[in-house]
Amino acid sequence: MSQVYLNGAFMALEEARISPMDRGFLFADGIYEVVPAYNSVLFRFDEHLERLERSLREVEIRNPHDRQQWQVLCEELIERNGGGNLSVYLQITRGAATKRDHAFPEPPVAATVFMMTSPIAVPAADSPDTASGGKAITRDDTRWARCDIKSISLLPNSLLRQQAVSAGAMEAILLHDGFVTEGSASNVFIVHDGVIVTPPKNHAILGGITRDLIVELCGQHGLPFAEREITEAELRQADEIWITSSTREVVPITQLNEAAVGDGKPGAMWKTVARHYVDFKRRLCGLEQE
Known part of the structure; x- marks a missing residue:
């Protein structure tokens, strides 16, 4: 109990x-x-x-x-x-x-x-070589103007997440005026032309703790990174798409709507970041190397 x-x-x-x-x-x-x-x-x-x-x-x-x-x-x-x-x-x-x-x-x-x-649940990042990735859909961001507050008023998020579930997807990636904001319960990263990109923090997104850690790890390990707006076209043409949250950590999206992302498999950059993330977690929490 x-x-x-x-x-x-x-x-x-x-x-x-x-x-x-x-x-x-x-x-x-x-x-x-x-x-x-x-x-x-x-x-x-x-x-x-x-x-x-x-x-x-x-x-x-x-x-x-x-x-x-x-x-x-x-x-x-x-x-x-x-x-x-x-x-x-x-x-x-x-x-x-x-x-x-x-x-x-x-x-x-x-x-x-x-x-x-x-x-x-065991996160995908724990097994980067065998992770299969997941599907996401895109939807208009219909939420309120202060998404930076972690409010319990989550009806819009719930409706958007349910649309993803009904479409056989794990997440809805949200768009506002042609730009990516975040997922219904996650932050969003893409890899475009070899650069890891995520939208900047503002009132339109929740500043994710996992998001911020990924940004730190990119800096620590010299990975090419940019914090800027992502257009819908860039999202659809991305070589890799990831979503991040505190409990799912960093998850590769291998299908967006009905199209494959990249070659339809978790990308090399995601595997690199996933390994850095898991190493950091194991050191901080005293977890044994598997």
Whole structure:
């Protein structure tokens, strides 16, 4: 029976309850974060907490814990759920008021804090020589103008992701005014003329922790890299396409809509970056070389 954390207490998931007046339930008024842990070691924890703190500031929710307290809670939750390779989901909402009102409660109410864990599937990057890649589709980006906030208001993302699933794809790559923004639940990279390219961070995309690590690794290993806008034509003509997220890490896309990407197999540049990523993860988390 999995253990979760809710408002100061650990409990079985089946025992967790929130008020129907919670603003997360009524208005999607809250933010979330997902932190992977490998070998029970939180991966890039400071970077994830920086993003959580930024999201809270942007929506004007007071952070209920400092970083040390968050770390203690995350580590205890991992231990209570058996340790190993788990993702930790954190959700903070503005809390439950006495009446439904679009304006923030005055005086403020206590935030609702919920945390849970989920197993992490073996990522494609762990086996770059045998990975098969996946399919993506393109769709217009129909989301709101502040995608840089990791908001729990994910209905547009869910609808776009479901369109991908219904098309037999793992992701929908989103386009706005002819340019790539990101995936419905991922950041996007391409390889074009031997250069790794990803869109710059702005209000149209969520600054991914894995995205930023890939950028760092490119710099550390001298890989040709550019952070700039990607046109739809460049996406369709790319030699390689990747998507990145905290739990899927870096995944090759080998089919876009109904066309093969490159030769239809994970590319050489992806394999290079995947190996660098996995080496970094193993060093940081004390994982043995397979």
